[in-house]
Amino acid sequence: MTNAIHPPPPSATDWRDSAFDLMRGVAAYTDSPLMRGLADVLGKHPAADLGNAFNHKQIGSKMWARDALHQALGGRIGNIVLLGGWYGILAAILFDDIRFDIGRITSYDIDPDVGAVAETLNKAWSDRFSAVTADMYALDYASLGADLVINTSCEHIADLRAWLTLLPRGCRVMLQSNDYFSEPTHINCVPDLEAFVEQAQLSTLEFSGSLKMKKYTRFMLIGTV
Structure with a gap:
């Protein structure tokens, strides 16, 4: 043989x-x-840095976000503004889930190199997805008509409350932060979920939770400003 x-x-x-x-x-x-x-x-x-963007920790946190959104808001969401959208992976995960009926997702990121990647990843939903290069501090949020603003990188925002005041009163948000203080680019981590709730000071809170990772814990809030 x-x-x-x-x-x-x-x-x-x-x-x-x-x-x-x-x-x-x-x-x-x-x-x-x-x-x-x-x-x-x-x-x-x-x-494209897919090894980092699509690793199990990134995907795990985005699946957690997806499931929490469905739990808190249901599956029908009109216009989503996704900030720091990177390669558009969260958008693709939401579009790909049959539980959701999403009108549109616009992904904003200050990095000019990520938009084309995001649009390639989300090409199956190109009629409902777009990627825009923009600074989240320079957006006119009142004109965007967002039913939901997602920011999963609050640890990168020096003054979270100051940024939240840029959003229209009553705007729904999903926010994530973490306690990964040793990462140099994380300029505004929080030690626990309670501190994140206090930092954000949302007017209503529909979901709050923690997800333990290997090196840090991720925190999430869903509510209205």
């Missing part, structure tokens, strides 16, 4: 080609528009 002949393992230089082929196979098997979008990102945007 002869041994089967297998191709050599992929080298370090062609791993993206192998990952692209793998994701196309996963997309074909699952028939998932999110997986098709991810495969396209691998093919069209080889410099």
Whole structure:
């Protein structure tokens, strides 16, 4: 009996080609528009930091956000403004979930290199998704007509209350922060959920919770300003 002949393992230089082929196979098997979008990102945007953006911690926190949103607000949400949207992964996770009926998601990020990646990932919902390069402090929130503003990076905001005052009174928000003080870019972490509630001072609170991660705990609030 002869041994089967297998191709050599992929080298370090062609791993993206192998990952692209793998994701196309996963997309074909699952028939998932999110997986098709991810495969396209691998093919069209080889410099995108997907290993960081799509790691299990990032996905775990976004799935937690998705489930908490459904619990607090139900599945029908009109216009979502997503701040610090990065590669648009949270938007894709929400669009891909059959429990949700979302009118539109606009993803804002100050980094000009992420918008094209976000639109590739969300191309299955291109009629309801767009990525905009903009500074969240410079937006005219009253003109955006948002039914929900999402900011999952409150640890990067020096004065959270000052930013929240830019939103129209009664605007619904979903906010996340963490206690990862050792990360240099985190300039406004909170030690616990109670501190986050006090920091945000929302007028109504429909959800508050904590998600323990390996190195830190993530905190989330859903309510109105």
